[in-house]
Amino acid sequence: MSGEVVRVAILGCGAIGSLYAAHLTRASGVEVWAVDPWPEHMQAIREHGLKVTGLADFTAPVQTLTDAAGLPPCDFGIVATKAQHTHAAMTGARHALQDAAVVSVQNGVGNEEVIAGLVPRVIRGTIVTAGAVTAPGVVRYDAPGDTWIGPFEPSPARAGEIALLAEKLNQGGLKTHAVDDARGPQWTKVVFNAATSPLSALTGLTVGAVCTDPALRREVERLIDEAERVCARAGIPLTRDPRHAVEEAVREAYAHKPSMLQDVLARRTTEIDVLNGGVAAEGRRHGVPTPAHDAMVALVRGLETSWQHG
Template sequence: MRVCIVGSGAVGSLFAANLATLDDVEVWAFDLSQAHVDAINDRGLRLTGAGEVQARLRATSDPEELPPCDFGIVATKAMHADAAIAATAHAFADGAVASVMNGVGNEETLARHVGRVIRGTTFPAGKLLEPGVVQWDVKGDTTFSPFEPAPASAEQVELLADACTRGGMPTAAVADARPAQWRKVIFNASTNPIGALTGLTHGRVCERPDLRALVTRLVDEGKSVAGAQGITLDADPEQLIDHAAKPEVAYGHKASMLQDVEARRQTEIDFLNGGIARFGRELGVPTPTHDAITALIKGVEASWT
């Protein structure tokens, strides 16, 4: 089996390194950071922290170098997905492509360029320490299912999930990944922007009653939007948020949106709070808190120019 990771930042690198430990999986990574690509090709890809992995794989910043692949896993920022899959789609002419990106609407983006799409959501998190080295902050599960309008087969979904699980990234193949996907969307949209606006880690956000109450308002609006679609979440985001706030889990973790704000990079707000608000408008569900948070993050982004 040949798998290409499209976007080998923190999350993409977790999948790339763990899959590359398997004898029956050949892993390629496509990334625009030439320094990261060169480091992977020269020294391999190293994970440290929640798991220690040293793996060898092929990396490139030139999409034309990619060979035909059985599977793709797209792990870019959501706003970069269209350009990334447009550049690499030729490698998946006979394969299937999975999304593990944050937010909603990513599968629709992939389906504009490839014929077989896997709906996915993943909870592991980390950050790039230096080219070729990623700190693995949070372990967690991944869920895959066929994407209804342009589905990969159930057999393809199961094959990719099995490889990820054997490689150290526990993954479930299910009929419908939307309950897990919306659980994560609500989790991220309710906590990540609060950390980005305040500079606080996940645990520090949760230990302030005023901020924790704001998180709950965001969760409640997200649940209403999910419910209007007939989606029953597979777990309560409130319980997961409190669990992640424990010192041994993710108390000190800086959310990816906070990392983006600190680096003055564009955030994924349009695919998190903005995405929930967009679905809410389409379904007639009010989302005033998500609207306000979206405006605040966009204001922060505007201050950089």
């Protein structure tokens, strides 16, 4: 470690990255550096601190950079970018993370493989926390949720590193579980997101509206069934029934617009390739057909292509 200080780099300072950055400053002996290309956000944090509103109310001192070239050597990296920016973010910060344990807290599957191509020790991570950046330097904490971290099997971080990161996150106020196999929590989230987010993105409906429309709910169920067959063949035990997550979303987050819908509304590239595309890829590896997930990938990609002609 960096003397008595644990230095953590946060790559990507959107809602999740900002919440992680802010809470980690509350842990003892942690120095947090945030890297994000949004200059107004970084400047506001540098000058006034990172303000957390909503379920918490505090301001956190965070070091900020718009270019990772200035990042000092770190003990941990937390990748919180969109999946499509993983490689670029890691490439820029690689010099500072060569002796770090690096965890992905991103959506979907496949991010750890990208990270492992650039640094030697990787942590598989999953989160269900929610929030939104409401202004430069301000993040709203909307919904608490647990974090699960464990070794990425082909390029694992050391057990002591995983335990230390979990300890610091818990000290900071983000409930975190260090587990031996983090695939179950990761895929439980992937199955739910892949069953609801593309339908929301394609229709413009909130998660609750998608899940309570009879015709769309049948598609949700079909997507869940396919993903469950993939997980069963791959030997990945889900930590809860995805249908329970659907009912919970209807009760507690009916009006929520998932990030894929937000991307579509802003005409940004979505994360369809690491959600439904990730399920389909795992299905191909294990000989499980995934026509419903293949259809979601084709439809969302087609929608993205339409923006180039309109």
